[in-house]
Amino acid sequence: MSDGSGSESPTKKSPAAKKSAKVSRAEKRKIEREIQNMPDHWTQEEREAEIERTKKEKEVVAKGERKLRKQLGRKLTQGEKNQVRLALYHPELVDCWGDLESNIEPIKPVPMEAHPSLKLTLLPFQKESLFWMKKQEEGVWRGGMLADEMGMGKTIQTIALLLSEPRRKPSLVVAPVVALMQWKHEIETHAEGFTTCLYHGSQRVKASELQKYDVVLTSYGTLEAAFRRQQRGFKKNNLLIKEKSPLHSFKWFRVVLDEAHNIKERTTNAAKAAFALDAEYRWCLSGTPLQNRVGELYSLVRFLGADPFSYYFCKKCDCKSLHWAFANRRHCDQCGHTPMAHVSLWNSEILTPIARYGIEEGGPGKTAFKKLKILLDRMMLRRTKLERADDLGLPPRTIVVRRDFFSPQEKELYMSLFTNAKRQFDTYLDSGTVLNNYSNIFSLITRMRQMACHPDLVLRAKKSALAVDVAEGTVCRICNDTAEDAIVSACKHVFDRECIRQYLEVTQLRGHRPECPVCHIEISIDLEQEAMDLGEETGKRANQGILSRLNVENWRSSSKLEALVEELEKLRRKDCTTKSLVFSQFVSFLDLIAFRLQRAGFNICRLEGGMTPQQRDATIQHFMKNTQVTVFLISLKAGGVALNLTEASMVFMMDSWWNPSVEYQAMDRIHRLGQKRPVKVVKLVVEDSIEDQIVQLQHKKLAMTDAALSRDPDAALGKLTVEDLGFLFKL
Ligand SMILES: [Zn+2]
Ligand SMILES: [Zn+2]
Ligand SMILES: [Zn+2]
Ligand SMILES: [Zn+2]
Known part of the structure; x- marks a missing residue:
């Protein structure tokens, strides 16, 4: 094939000719293949x-x-x-x-007066959005996205819109379960003569029934389930039954998606169910800075039906x-x-x-x-x-970090845990297998975080993986704690929604496929699925929590827990009407906090995952309306989103996570419209533990995302590089 041999023998074809013959043969085959593939x-x-x-x-x-x-x-x-x-x-x-x-x-927003049936005076910027929304409905999109920062009254602005013309067909509001009661309250309080219907859970209802109301409120889960029953059907007595979705069987006047990023994954059933709704006007509400979340925006643009931007083209x-x-x-x-x-x-x-x-x-x-x-x-x-x-007219907000040290005994326990964890991590590091052992490393980190809160969280954890008699469904396989807001993976393992969400966030490193932390096959789990029904039997047992495993007589507190007690007692002495929120990711820790605070004479209440909307609402009202109830314990897993707790002005973050957006969301529960007092946030950190590194990492990550626009800032914040992990295992 060399040039030399080609020129030496004139009988053979020149290399160029040979090549072109080859190409055309290849071309021919390609065309044949193309024809076959049609x-x-x-x-x-x-x-x-x-x-x-x-x-x-x-x-x-x-x-x-x-x-x-x-x-x-x-x-x-x-x-x-x-x-x-x-x-x-x-x-x-x-x-x-x-x-x-x-x-x-x-559209340039200018103030517009609300209809007199709105029993509340809009703030200047809310009058502007009312004008903007009305104009937007006259435009090509027939709707849009209202993306004001959290706590600025998007609900009220939407109600003003709903009231802005004589009543016509009913409107639909889709919201997270935790926000449904709030919508109902706000409409009943501020919209004179408006009737609402709460359509949630497994109740069946006819479309004609829904059409009697001005506003129908439903959750993403209910919307998705209704659509699924219609499209794919469900099994009953071994028969596949399809049932018309009442939400999809007529044209709504307005459809409003609250916390619209709930449909951010365009392929999920919740998103498809939302796309399939028929409406005159469509609205997305969201408090997260959408413009920085390019990956999540498509679904909203698609929901609004923007042509041509949401289409596929050949x-x-x-x-x-x-x-x-x-x-x-x-x-x-x-x-x-x-x-x-x-x-x-x-x-x-x-x-x-x-x-x-x-x-x-x-x-x-x-x-x-x-x-x-x-x-x-x-x-x-x-x-x-x-x-x-x-x-x-919002009062100022300050964030302080309170740093405490372990007691000698805690330090000893922590160090023995840390030394083991570090040895294990170093082994992975030396053999270059850090990325393959993410699930193990993640659980090591979780143990250290728990130890920094209270040794019992590690020492008295349920031995779920070993004990046969513990029902699988009741324990989260990441934190080994009583499961709350539990969801199940395709491989049938149960996790707290928040635990697995954080886990996935961390493991989804570029090119690294997340595996199930239990069975290590590639994990497949729908984060938006409805929480598992743990049943009454298990529920009763679960309520006992970690306390059932402790000897209450000679139980010891922890440095961090005592730091909280000290802060709360100081507050109580200064002003006994101050109300505080206490957030933790670990349900067992909240059990211990509740136990300790009650012993110290505090009147507390608690929000847990798995509560029905009515239970949640009752608990929130209990906290807001009773002056003697001063402390509200909230599990970060119980979905702090969409709570409005402006009666409180203090926040205690009991354990830090390196994605600070979780904390900001928690703080925004009280730094919002209606807040009259200055807001103070205290983050409790044990200085000589992994928490110190986590807080440093938070700052580093925050600085990074501020500097650049990323496709998904949350994911970028949540992701940990090998370098980050090494940093966490430093002392
Ligand atoms: Zn086509
Ligand atoms: Zn085509
Ligand atoms: Zn968990
Ligand atoms: Zn599994």
């Missing part, structure tokens, strides 16, 4: 025409790509190549962002669809072309460029980010507490 129902003529067309397209595309390359002065990204191809059959996409920018003017014909529909996995149900030929405009234009190239000035990611901004400026309204501080 949908079965295509005729031979159609197949040949398709091949002919493809050939012509190639020339046009090559020309288009050359032109764009020249224009940009660099190689094209996949997204830019898609642009050139899509222009062939979808000319409307050629300048869709420019069209958007020039055809739709962003590069080989004018096929355009909201659904990724490939029933036989090989051909588009609509046009017969392959999945490869179809492009999600959102992914191609926004998500992939930002994820791959960041937002470096002049790069493809920056261009994508500018496009995103054009869209959000016309679809979303977000104000922050800081911006509207004058309107809100």
